[in-house]
Amino acid sequence: MPLSSVTPAQYEDLLAAKVARVSELLAPCDVPQAQVYTSPSTGFRMRAEFRMWHDGDELDYVMFRRDDPKTPVPVREFPIACETIQRLMPALLAELKPNHTLRHKLFQVEFISxxxxxxxLTLVYHRKLDGAWETEARHLRSQLRNLCGDLSIIGRSRKQKLVLGREWVWEELDIDGRCYRYQQYEQAFTQPNARVNIQMIQWACHQASTLDGDLLELYCGNGNFTLPLAREFDQVVATELAKVSVRAARENMRENGVDNIQIIRLAAEEVTQAMNGEREFRRLADLPKPLHEYDLRTVFVDPPRAGLDAQTVQMVSRFETIIYISCNPQTLADNLHELGNTHEVKQFALFDQFPYTEHMECGVLLCRKNQSSSAANTQRE
Incomplete structure (x- = not known):
């Protein structure tokens, strides 16, 4: 996203155009009118990363245009970042420029807040890090903590990772009056727009509020949706492939005192095989009872941009209710085309997770056709 496209005064018009574009794309799927959830027009990103450009004594954060990937564009201001990252950026640069140990072969900087x-703060190098680097990095951490309170620094190079503090941060999200604490690891996926993320979670919980039985969740990540959704179901079986996310999800369960979730490390394709009885997985032996004994009536999915593969679409089509969060309207449209044979869309929401870009996060509630459950009667807002 070129920074020239960040025009807060035009935010509402840009959002309206994006809503119209996505709504037109999904219109053949017979979706209702979208509920639209907006983002703050500035200061919304909780993550940012930049290449570092060295030119003599000068040092700059840079980005590259898609149409000119070899020409660095210096980043003097980054208004879409949260206030903390905006404070850290110039202060870090001022500390790095005169410090040969910290800036030598510094390749990339990553911020999480x-x-x-x-x-x-992660500093990525094209050289081995030594004791001198660690000494200077500890001093850097002390200096920057005056700006942001609790700050950790990680130094990375080939086959090397030095952690000053912790390799994660704690996030706190107020979901329908309850505060949830999430452990978010460095270089693991988290939703970048925290305030829109809150709206997404609350929307999903509202869709689940009239449902019964147990929940199956695919792509659960660190438990972002899982923990609040667990209030609406008897039991939750949540699956995720990434080891670091599984570790975080289990820690988040303990931190929030949620005890009706089972986290299983499986890919979506493996879950489909298990649900179809095609394969047995030793990891499922950790469940307190066999998978087929759960009352799984609802499935929640939040897949990557590729959407659901054909086999997973067939598997989820057997559920009474599907709650689908999508980061790619095109693959959502493809999946809804197939799911339309068995289900109808009862709710449709758009979340502006990425202002000033073409990206739009979508949410749909699908109920089995001719289903008499209370979910089918959920009122459209």
Missing amino acids: TLAGESL
Whole structure:
């Protein structure tokens, strides 16, 4: 996204155009009118990363245009980042420029911050890090903590990772009056727009509020949706492939005192094989009872941009209710085309997770056709 496209005064018009574009794309899927959830027009990103450009004594954060990937564009301001990252960026640069140990062969800088007031800074190098680097990095951490409170620093190079503080931050999200604490690891996926993320979670919980039985969740990540959704179901079986996310999800369960979730490390394709009885997985032996004994009536999915593969679409089509969060309207449209044979869309929401871009996060509630459950009667807002 070129920074020239960040025009807060035009935010509403740009959003309206994006809503119209996505609504037109999904119109053949017979979706109702979208509920639209807006983002703050500035200061909304809790993550940012930049290449570092060295030119003599000068040092700059840079980005590259898609149509000119070899020409660096210096980043003097980054208004879409949260206030903490905006404070850290110039202060870090001022500390790095005169410090040969910290800037030597520095390749990339990554920022993570949270609404809870914690931050993590990763410095990526094309050289081995030594004791001198660690000494200077500890001093850097002390200097920057005056700006952001709880700050950790990680130094990375080939086959090397030095952690000063922690390799994660705590995030706190207020979901329908309850505060949830999430452990977010460095270089693991988290939703970048925290305030829109809150709206997405609350929307999903509202869709589930009239449902019964147990929930199957695919792509659960660190438990972002899982923990609040668990209030609406008897039991939750949540699956995720990434080891670091599984570790975080289990820690988040303990931190929030949620005890009706089972986290299983499986890919979506493996879950489909298990549900179809095609394969047995030793990891499912950790469940307190066999998978087929759960009362799984609802499935929640939040897949990557590729959407659901054909086999997973067939598997989820057997559920009474599907709650689908999508980061790619095109693959959502493809999946809805197939799911339309068995289900109808009862709710449709658009979340502006990425202002000033063409990206739009979507949410749909699908109920089995001719289903008499209470979910089918959920009122459209």
